[in-house]
Amino acid sequence: MADKRKASWGSGELYDLLCLMMLGTCVWLLGVQLGAFRSLDRLIIEHNLADLFKLGFFMGLGAVAASASKSLRLRRAMRERDAAEARAAETARHDPLTGLANRRLFAERLDERRAGGSGGRLSVFVVDLDRFKPVNELYGYEAGNAVLRAVGERLVRTLPAESTVARLDGDEFAALVESGPGGEGLARLAQGLIAALSAPVTWLGHEIKVGATVGIAAAGPEAGSAQAVLHAADLAMGQGKRDGRGTYRVFESAMDEALKARARLEADLRVAIDAGQIEPYYQPVVALPGQTVTGFEVLARWRHPEHGLLMPSAFIPVAEETGMIGDLSYLILRRACLDARAWPNHLQLAVNIAPQQFQDSELALRILAILTETGFQAHRLEVEITETAIVQDLEATRATLGALQALGVRVALDDFGTGYSSLYHLRELRFDKLKIDRSYVDSIAEDHERAKLVDAIIKLGNSLGLVTTAEGIETKTSVDWLASQGCDFGQGYLFGKPMPRAEIDRRLNEGLLDTGPVAPKRDAVSKPVLIEKIEKAA
Known part of the structure; x- marks a missing residue:
């Protein structure tokens, strides 16, 4: 030229x-x-x-x-x-790192191909890398750049010659592909891309492995603007991420509706937290074998003005993904402490803390502030964490556990057996309790292998000086077997479903809950000493 x-x-x-x-x-x-x-x-x-x-x-x-x-x-x-x-x-119009087209040129090419009346079926692929963030953290940004360049080369090599390949942003790529009628060719092409990008990238003697999730959207004239097509493919890719990554999804209109519904739910959730629409429900925890009530697990319920009472599965994942889980958890904890002040002093509260909160070095101080504000005694509180929190940052978890236990708060490892914890974690972290996941408990009567695993968990807890709680108990047979194996506590629908405060108050007043004898307390510690212990633990 x-x-x-x-x-x-x-x-x-x-x-x-x-x-x-x-x-x-x-x-x-x-x-x-x-x-x-x-x-x-x-x-x-x-x-x-x-x-x-x-x-x-x-x-x-x-x-x-x-x-x-x-x-x-x-x-x-x-x-x-x-x-x-x-x-x-x-x-x-080009990405300086990979030399591929950028978003601007990609949109221009898409408009040109559609205006030129392409004889084939035009589709847009959005490719997002899986497990790319740890590459920069473990090997540095030079390694990340090498991976991105390798991905660009593999995309060009794998896709048909007339395709336009672009790097949109970060670790997200796009491709404009022309194919024949039907979706079989697109499916094979997407699977080929995933396989090509899953192969390791060699960098300075290291084999770096990432994966890819692909979203596909039709790019015909009826699909709208180039940005609308990219948005549709991005929605499909996001669905693939939620379905487990390393896969592909084709855009459907229902995905857009689901995204809009999710956005509405997120907005409603912010309002609900500010307005106090989310309230604690309480499920009894009983001692085995006598089945006296020793406390309650606190579970969130959202009294939505349009959709009625929503279960945690409908909004807790949204709260975790959007960063609202901290405000939500502290709201539930504060209300639960206020509710439980009028109950017998030996009844405990067990509350779930999200893995993200355990990365907050001030978690123990925040909980101390709520206990001080509400006048609720620390020894009556039990914090439950999942195994995910352990593997995210062992040292941060260790410091937070130590700070909580310095308050006198008990700490339980929730859903044991479903995550990644090991004997090393149980030895290194000073838990007070193991909670056996319901997926093991509800099948012990029919599945002997599951029964052996539950028995092993109970014996492991006993050998480490940890009390054990079995979740999801629904039959008397399960109660008898668990008690005979030495399980200390149980909870499930057999003993009561989650209930609002008013129902708990009624049952306590009418003597319908056997609360048994008063449990021993831990030694009280003054607030200045507590703060000093927390700071040392952190």
């Missing part, structure tokens, strides 16, 4: 010069034919002005040469400017 432009400019300069020479020649011929130069000739001869006219001629010739030189320089500067603008325009 630059050579053609240069030849074009050169031809233009030569043409202009020839035109000027022809114009001068025509003027001279016209003057000769009309005899216009005779008087001039006599004047020159009579006054001996030949030398003067020669001087003028050469001065004019020099002026013409100077003008031509200036014109050439000006035209060269214009060519360089145009070339720089072309390079800038090219750069503005």
Whole structure:
């Protein structure tokens, strides 16, 4: 392109010069034919002005040469400017790291292909890498850049030659693909991409493995603007992420509706937390084998103004993903402490703390502030954490556990057997209780293998000095078996479903809950000493 432009400019300069020479020649011929130069000739001869006219001629010739030189320089500067603008325009449409098209050029190509009336079926693939963030954290950004470049090369190599491949942002790529009728070809292509991107990338002797999730959307004229098509493919990719990653999904209109519903739920949840629409429910925890009530697990319920009473599964994941889980948990804890102040002093409350909260170095101080505000005694509170919180950051979890136990708060490992904890974690972290997940408990009567696992967990807890609680108990047979194996506590629908405060108050007042004897308390510690212990533990 630059050579053609240069030849074009050169031809233009030569043409202009020839035109000027022809114009001068025509003027001279016209003057000769009309005899216009005779008087001039006599004047020159009579006054001996030949030398003067020669001087003028050469001065004019020099002026013409100077003008031509200036014109050439000006035209060269214009060519360089145009070339720089072309390079800038090219750069503005490409990703500097991978050399692929960027979002702007991708949208232009999509509009061009649709306007050109492509004979095949146009589709947009959005490819998002899985497990890419740890690459930068473990190996550094140079390794991350190497992976991104390798991904770009593999996309170009795997996709059909006429495809447009772009890097949209970060670790997200896109491809404009033309295929035949039907979705079989797209499915094979998506699977091929996932397989190609799952192969390890070698960098400085390290084999770095990432994966990919793919979203696909039709890109025909009826699909709307280029941005609308990219949005649809991105929604499909997001659905693939939620379904387990390393897979592909094709956009369906229901995905858009689900996203809008999710956005509405998120907005409603923010309002609900501020307005106090989420309230604690209480499920009894009983001692085995006597089945006296020793306390309650606190469970959240959302009294939605339109949808009625919502279970935690409908909104807790949203709260965790949006960062609202902290405010929600502290709201539930504060209300539960206020509710339980009027209950017998030996009844305990067990509350769930999200893994994200355990990364907060001030978690224990926040809980202490709520206990101080409500007047609820620390030894009556039990905090439950899942195994996910342990593996996220062992040292942060250790510090937070120590700070909570310095308050006198008990700590239970929830849903034991479903996550990633090990004997090492149980040895390193000083838990007070193991809670056996309901998925083991509800099948012990029919599944002997599950029964063996539950028995092993109970014996493990006993050997480590930990009390055990079995969740999800629904039959008397399960109660008898668990008690015979040495399980300390149980909870489940057999002993009572989660109930609001008013129902708990009624049952306590009417003597319908056997609360048994008063449990021993831990030694009380003054607030200044507590804060000092928390700071040392953290």
